Amino acid sequence: MNIVTIGDNVVDCYLDQGKYFPGGNCVNVAVNCKRSGADKVGYIGVFATDDKAEHLKYVLDLEGIDYRLSRIVKGISGQPKVSLSDDGDRIFIGGPKNTVQHKIKLKMIQDDYEYIDQFDICHTSCYSSLEEELPKISKQIKISFDFSNNFNTDYLKEVCPFISIGFFSGADLSDSEIESLIKKLSVYDLEIIGITRGDKPALFIHNDTRFHQDILDVKVIDTMGAGDSFIGGFLTEFYNRGNMEMALHSAARSASVTCGFYGGFGYPKELK
Numbered sequence: 001m002n003i004v005t006i007g008d009n010v011v012d013c014y015l016d017q018g019k020y021f022p023g024g025n026c027v028n029v030a031v032n033c034k035r036s037g038a039d040k041v042g043y044i045g046v047f048a049t050d051d052k053a054e055h056l057k058y059v060l061d062l063e064g065i066d067y068r069l070s071r072i073v074k075g076i077s078g079q080p081k082v083s084l085s086d087d088g089d090r091i092f093i094g095g096p097k098n099t100v101q102h103k104i105k106l107k108m109i110q111d112d113y114e115y116i117d118q119f120d121i122c123h124t125s126c127y128s129s130l131e132e133e134l135p136k137i138s139k140q141i142k143i144s145f146d147f148s149n150n151f152n153t154d155y156l157k158e159v160c161p162f163i164s165i166g167f168f169s170g171a172d173l174s175d176s177e178i179e180s181l182i183k184k185l186s187v188y189d190l191e192i193i194g195i196t197r198g199d200k201p202a203l204f205i206h207n208d209t210r211f212h213q214d215i216l217d218v219k220v221i222d223t224m225g226a227g228d229s230f231i232g233g234f235l236t237e238f239y240n241r242g243n244m245e246m247a248l249h250s251a252a253r254s255a256s257v258t259c260g261f262y263g264g265f266g267y268p269k270e271l272k
Helices: 025-036 051-063 110-116 131-138 153-162 175-185 226-241 244-258
Strands: 002-007 010-014 019-023 040-047 081-084 090-092 121-125 142-146 165-169 192-197 200-206 209-213
Touching (some): 025 040, 131 153, 142 226, 153 175, 165 226
Parallel strands (some): 002 121, 121 142, 142 165, 165 192
Antiparallel strands (some): 192 200, 200 209
16 A cells, blocks of 8 residues: 655644654654555655754654655744643644745645655645645545544535545534534545544444444553544555455554554654
8 A cells, every 4th residue: 555645744842841743644644654554655745944844854764754755945844832631632732823834835746746646545634735736636646635623514615526535533523413514525425434533433434334443442641643643544454455344443553552652653852
C-alpha cells in the first residue's frame, strides 16, 4: 500500500513541559501509515525556515517519509500551544497567526501530479486549505479526507463530491445527531464514512454496511494525534487487505499506542 498525504505540518508546543512535538494531521497520518506497514509514504506540504521546520524534516527522514516535493517558505512554522487535562485530553489554547501555513496556500503543479501517480490513495484534511485543488486531484487518485468536527452543510457540499473516504469526529454528537450526519452524507457517493466517537465505539459505513469498533484498553498519557493514528492504521490495513473488521482493529490498536506517549508520534524538542 502506497499513500501520499498533502497538507499541514505543525509543532505542538506543550506549555507544561516546555517542549514541542512534530505534528499536524497530514504528517501524523503519514508517519502512522508507515509505522502500520505502508510500503511507500509521501508527504507534500509547506515548510518554514525555522528550527522547528528543521526538526520536522529530520524526524520525517528518520521515519522514512519522502517529502522532497514540499515547498519551503521563509517564515515560522505553525506552532499551536497545548495544555493537557487531568485525563490526558489535549486542549489547544492558540498560537501565532503569522506562520507560513497562514500566509501560503499550496498550489498543485504538474510535477506533483506526476508524483502522486505512484500512490494508491491521497489523504488530506480540513486543516490543509486544499479544497480548491480537490476537483483536479480526485480525477487522478482516490482521496481520504479528515473533516474533524467541521461538517456543516456548505462544507460537505464543497468537499464530498471529490472524496472517497470521509473521517469525522463525532465525540460531541448524540446518537440522533450522528444519524442526521449520516443522512446528510447519503447524498454523496462516499465509499467509506468513518465517525470516531471519543470513548464510545467508532461507527464506520462501507457499501451501506455498518461496522463498530470499540476503543482498546490503555492507560491514557496523551490523546494528541490519536485520531490521526486511527486514520493511518485504518487506511494502511484496508488498502493492504480490503477487510473492514481487520482495518478497524488495526486503527484502534494504532490509536491506543499513540495514547500511551506524549505528542502525535514522539520526538520531543526543548522550547526556546
